[in-house]
Structure formats: C-alpha cells, structure tokens
Amino acid sequence: xxxxxxxxxxxxxxxxxxxxxxxxxxxxxxxxxxxxxxxxxxxxxxxxxxxxxxxxxxxxxxxxxxxxxxxxxxxxxxxxxxxxxxxxxxxxxxxxxxxxxxxxxxxxxxxxxxxxxxxxxx
Amino acid sequence: xxxxxxxxxxxxxxxxxxxxxxxxxxxxxxxxxxxxxxxxxxxxxxxxxxxxxxxxxxxxxxxxxxxxxxxxxxxxxxxxxxxxxxxxxxxxxxxxxxxxxxxxxxxxxxxxxxxxxxxxxx
Amino acid sequence: xxxxxxxxxxxxxxxxxxxxxxxxxxxxxxxxxxxxxxxxxxxxxxxxxxxxxxxxxxxxxxxxxxxxxxxxxxxxxxxxxxxxxxxxxxxxxxxxxxxxxxxxxxxxxxxxxxxxxxxxxx
Amino acid sequence: xxxxxxxxxxxxxxxxxxxxxxxxxxxxxxxxxxxxxxxxxxxxxxxxxxxxxxxxxxxxxxxxxxxxxxxxxxxxxxxxxxxxxxxxxxxxxxxxxxxxxxxxxxxxxxxxxxxxxxxxxx
Numbered sequence: 001x002x003x004x005x006x007x008x009x010x011x012x013x014x015x016x017x018x019x020x021x022x023x024x025x026x027x028x029x030x031x032x033x034x035x036x037x038x039x040x041x042x043x044x045x046x047x048x049x050x051x052x053x054x055x056x057x058x059x060x061x062x063x064x065x066x067x068x069x070x071x072x073x074x075x076x077x078x079x080x081x082x083x084x085x086x087x088x089x090x091x092x093x094x095x096x097x098x099x100x101x102x103x104x105x106x107x108x109x110x111x112x113x114x115x116x117x118x119x120x121x122x
Numbered sequence: 123x124x125x126x127x128x129x130x131x132x133x134x135x136x137x138x139x140x141x142x143x144x145x146x147x148x149x150x151x152x153x154x155x156x157x158x159x160x161x162x163x164x165x166x167x168x169x170x171x172x173x174x175x176x177x178x179x180x181x182x183x184x185x186x187x188x189x190x191x192x193x194x195x196x197x198x199x200x201x202x203x204x205x206x207x208x209x210x211x212x213x214x215x216x217x218x219x220x221x222x223x224x225x226x227x228x229x230x231x232x233x234x235x236x237x238x239x240x241x242x243x244x
Numbered sequence: 245x246x247x248x249x250x251x252x253x254x255x256x257x258x259x260x261x262x263x264x265x266x267x268x269x270x271x272x273x274x275x276x277x278x279x280x281x282x283x284x285x286x287x288x289x290x291x292x293x294x295x296x297x298x299x300x301x302x303x304x305x306x307x308x309x310x311x312x313x314x315x316x317x318x319x320x321x322x323x324x325x326x327x328x329x330x331x332x333x334x335x336x337x338x339x340x341x342x343x344x345x346x347x348x349x350x351x352x353x354x355x356x357x358x359x360x361x362x363x364x365x366x
Numbered sequence: 367x368x369x370x371x372x373x374x375x376x377x378x379x380x381x382x383x384x385x386x387x388x389x390x391x392x393x394x395x396x397x398x399x400x401x402x403x404x405x406x407x408x409x410x411x412x413x414x415x416x417x418x419x420x421x422x423x424x425x426x427x428x429x430x431x432x433x434x435x436x437x438x439x440x441x442x443x444x445x446x447x448x449x450x451x452x453x454x455x456x457x458x459x460x461x462x463x464x465x466x467x468x469x470x471x472x473x474x475x476x477x478x479x480x481x482x483x484x485x486x487x488x
Contacts, residue, residue, distance in 0.1 A: 013438030020178030031271030031329035038234035055224035056142030068434035072379030085275035102177035135316030153393030153451035190312035194257030207397035264422030282478035299468035300386030346421035356404035
C-alpha cells in the first residue's frame, strides 16, 4: 500500500492553501473580542500575506507553513498580551486541480447567480 | 444545582443568533462546489433572512430555529438534487449582553483599526 | 432549473444527522470550561438522544431538528446561568446513501487499520 | 500600543497546543471517507505525536509547529494519492495557565458528572 511506505520526513506540506479562522479568547473580563480581533488584523498586515476579514473570521492565503505560522503567532501575541486561553476554529482548504484565490471562489458563485438575474429579466 | 432541575421541554432556543456555515458536498463528480454554493444562496434569498456570502462560507442571522431550519433545508435541497452526503461546519454565536448584527462586528474592529491610521498620520 | 422552483416552506430538514459541537463561553471569569461542558452533558442526557463526549467536543445523533434544538437549548441554559456570550463550532453531516451511526464511522476506520496489523504479523 | 511594536519575525508559535481536525476529501468517486481517514491515522502514528480518533475527527497534541506540520502532511499525502481537493476543519486551543492534555479535559468533566451520581445515590 502506497501510504504505508510514506517517508514522513520527506513529505512536504502544501505549497498553497486558503484558511479561514475564527479566534476566541477565553476567560477575558468582557464578552467583547473586537480588541483581540483588531490585534490579529494588525499582525496579519505585517505578515505580507493576502487576507480579508469578515464578520465570522478572517481568510488568509499563502503556503501551508506561512499561514499556519501566522495564525500561531496570533495566539502567541495574545498570550503575551495576557490572554490565558485561546481557541480557534480554522477551515483550511488545499487543491491540486487549479490555483484559486479566495476572491475567485466568490466570483465563481456570483457569476452563477448573475445568470439567474439575466434569466429573470428576459 | 440550577441546571439539574432544568425542565428540558420548557427551555427555549435563543431568540437571536449569528451563524456562519461552510457546506461541503461529498462524493460529487467534481471538486468544484460553486454550483452547490449558488443553490444555497438562492435558497437563503427565499428565506427572507439577512445573509452574506464570503469566500469561506455564508453568514446568516435570525432566531436559532429559523437559522438552523434554513441550513437544514440547504442540506435537504442538495440531497434532493442528488448529493448523497453533505458536511457543514457551522460557527454559531449567541449573546445576551447586546444586540449585534454581523455588520456591527466588522465595524467595531474597523473602528479600532481606523484609529491606528489616524495615529500614523499625526 | 430545479432549485429555482423550490418551495421553501415545503422543504423538510434531514430526518437524520450526526453533529459534533464544541461550545465556548466568552467573558467568563475563568479560562476553564469544564463546569459549562458538564452542564451540557447533563442536558444532553435528559434529551434522550444518543451522544458521546470527547476532549474536543460532543457528538450527538438524531433528526436535524432534534439535534439543533438541543444544542440551542444548551446555549439558552448557559445564558440563563449567567453566561452572556457563547460561541459553538458545529460539524454536522447528513447522508442519504446509508444509515450510519457515529460508532459505525470509527469502526469502519478501525477495521481498515486492523488489516494493517494482521499484515504486519504475517 | 504593545502590539503595534510587535516584531513579527521574533514572535514564536505556541510551544503546546491541542488540535482536533476533521478532514474531508472533495470530488472523490464515493461518499465514503474511511479509506482517507485510515491513511491519516497511519501517518499520525508515524509522527510520534499523541493522538486519538473519534467519530467526528482526530485530536492531536504537540507544539503548534509539529501539529500543523503533520496535518499539512496529511493533506499532501492524500493529494499524492490522487485526491484533488481537501478541506479540513481544525479546532485548536492553546493556554498559558496550565498544561492540560486532551485526556485531562475529559476527566475534569467526568469528575463533575460523577459528583452528580454520588449525590443521586444519597
């Protein structure tokens, strides 16, 4: 079986990925997380990676290692700022069939929805 | 202990929530999901709920029951269209301290980031 | 197009699903969540649904409506207990190709792994 | 502001974390994922990290870098095996207040639930 003979140290991580993460600080005095989310945005800006915030998380693109490193640094930064516990939910996708940025994904769907409207108008 | 005496049938579900869901069809002929995501957007439009698509999911607001019902209907609709297996990741939040729409959350963070820029300019 | 004619009110939610949820209280005095997770387990026990706790969440089976209702009731119960904000991550799966309980899923994988061991022994 | 002066290259990733991931292959001929999940278990075994499979994912412990690397390698391995697209949901937690393995988390809750039973018996 192919996988049984996998040499783990020789196995790379994906060269490209899109991750969407929602980071939650626990045990903080208030239920608001906007201060922490703003810190995360500042850190992402410094990373040089392509990213985009929305109301339920932040999407970031790059190599697997770059993306995971910067999310880990977000945890480390907030710990340094005094947050004792952090939980993140990360949705991460990789594909080999094509190169697709996160904006392309929205456009592909919007193109399909636009066709509906054109149809409605006729 | 309070909870031990909870009468389950009398316990409501939250009157308001914000959910962000990412739906994935399994065992489909192609790796593309834009057709299914477009179907989901069409169904959400019919629901009358406030929603917003981004590259890693769709955010929808309403009562817990309304929101969960419509996400379940998305699954049912795609099953009717022939998708045999569907997996969704849902991030759902409820709060009692204030009423906050999903747009307010982004604005709260952007306001903090805007203050950085103003500072940089001085 | 099939979906365009979908009558939303006639569309059911799935009759069966498996959900795994991880509930996080925000703005609580401590970073520990074991008290809240225990409350959730007590509520699930009363629900009569099949469930199983693990270190990263709780898996529960039932109809879509039953499962989502009980998770919503977990939020409501903790709000009643004074938690002002709660965020849950829910992984939910539905399928039409076969009936599969959450224990069956683990067994299917373990059967494959067992075959490895048998091979090693020869 | 502390964070504004953060030197990104000097910022570490957390020394310890617990991650729970659910990996989904897209565009595969069947809706079954047990073959892929078994491959993931074999790879984790080789990694030497502490891990545990359950019906909705696999929990793995280690440093942030170790854990994220091995999950990335799972994606890479499945891509090598011909899966063109993979989506994972990762719940990852870090904390500075105490060292807690994933088994400790379950035990903390079970201890609270056990107290209920003792109370019932009296």
